[in-house]
Amino acid sequence: MTMNETSPHAKGMEEYMNRGIKEVIIEHPELEKILDGYDIGCGACMVGTCLLKDIVEVHGLPPETEKALMGRITKAIYPDADIEVPEDDGKAVVRTFTYSPPVQTLVDEHVLIKRLIALIPCINESLDLTTEEGRQVVFDGIDFIKTYADSFHHAKEEDLLFKYFDEDSEIVAAFHEDHRNARDHVKNILEGVAEQDSAKVTEHLGAYMELLQGHIKREDEVLYPWMDRDLSSEQEAELARAFDEVDVKFGDVNARYGAFVAGLEKSFQ
Numbered sequence: 001m002t003m004n005e006t007s008p009h010a011k012g013m014e015e016y017m018n019r020g021i022k023e024v025i026i027e028h029p030e031l032e033k034i035l036d037g038y039d040i041g042c043g044a045c046m047v048g049t050c051l052l053k054d055i056v057e058v059h060g061l062p063p064e065t066e067k068a069l070m071g072r073i074t075k076a077i078y079p080d081a082d083i084e085v086p087e088d089d090g091k092a093v094v095r096t097f098t099y100s101p102p103v104q105t106l107v108d109e110h111v112l113i114k115r116l117i118a119l120i121p122c123i124n125e126s127l128d129l130t131t132e133e134g135r136q137v138v139f140d141g142i143d144f145i146k147t148y149a150d151s152f153h154h155a156k157e158e159d160l161l162f163k164y165f166d167e168d169s170e171i172v173a174a175f176h177e178d179h180r181n182a183r184d185h186v187k188n189i190l191e192g193v194a195e196q197d198s199a200k201v202t203e204h205l206g207a208y209m210e211l212l213q214g215h216i217k218r219e220d221e222v223l224y225p226w227m228d229r230d231l232s233s234e235q236e237a238e239l240a241r242a243f244d245e246v247d248v249k250f251g252d253v254n255a256r257y258g259a260f261v262a263g264l265e266k267s268f269q
């Protein structure tokens with residue numbers, strides 16, 4: 001990701017590439033639209049500390065596409081830069097994702113988590129914290145989040161997959177921070193139930209939904225493909241064995257929570 005050393009803006013661009021994306025977007029809001037054109041939805045990421053250079057690298061774009069993207073970014077920051085930028089190549093990017101077998105299991109687990117969070121607007125609409133039954137709806141949802149999404153799924157990520165990578169890197173740290181923020185929302189939801197504060201519960205359930213929807217999309221489309229590109233076949237096999245051990249430890253969670261989500265979907269039909 002080095003710019004042409006002889007160009008007058010090369011040094012400036014090197015500096016931009018090493019800055020956090022949120023900060024760069026605040027300074028140059030037009031970059032958000034450019035990145036969106038390449039299906040890089042960084043503006044929606046609530047963390048925003050990932051470095052611009054890592055974001056470009058992590059998406060693994062074809063070389064020509066990456067070159068065009070870099071040209072557009074440079075032109076946005078330095079409008080006088082002598083760079084040819086193709087008309088509209090960004091929309092032509094069609095990305096398909098294939099995963100190693102262990103990472104595929106994480107993608108599969110996301111499907112159930114997405115089904116649960118898709119029900120959050122229904123939970124919020126019918127929220128009734130004044131009755132035992134009403135509170136139980138929230139407790140059941142939180143049980144799913146704590147046991148399935150966090151202990152079972154996030155533990156596979158944090159305790160196993162992420163360990164193969166530099167956890168101090170901005171990219172991995174951003175995903176850790178999403179997990180921490182998700183736990184904070186859960187804490188606030190439970191406090192809200194205890195205080196019978198419907199506004200607090202609704203606010204944090206909604207925020208959890210928004211956070212997790214973006215988080216899962218970024219894992220499926222950015223983080224996992226990037227990690228998969230680096231994992232050796234030995235590491236994949238090792239990870240698959242470690243995931244199997246987690247599955248054994250958690251027993252029938254997929255069947256149990258699958259039935260729970262299906263029942264909840266039915267109750268809101």
Ligand SMILES: [Fe+2]
Nearest residue numbers: 154157175219
């Ligand atoms: Fe995650």
Ligand SMILES: [Fe+2]
Nearest residue numbers: 153157216219
């Ligand atoms: Fe995940």
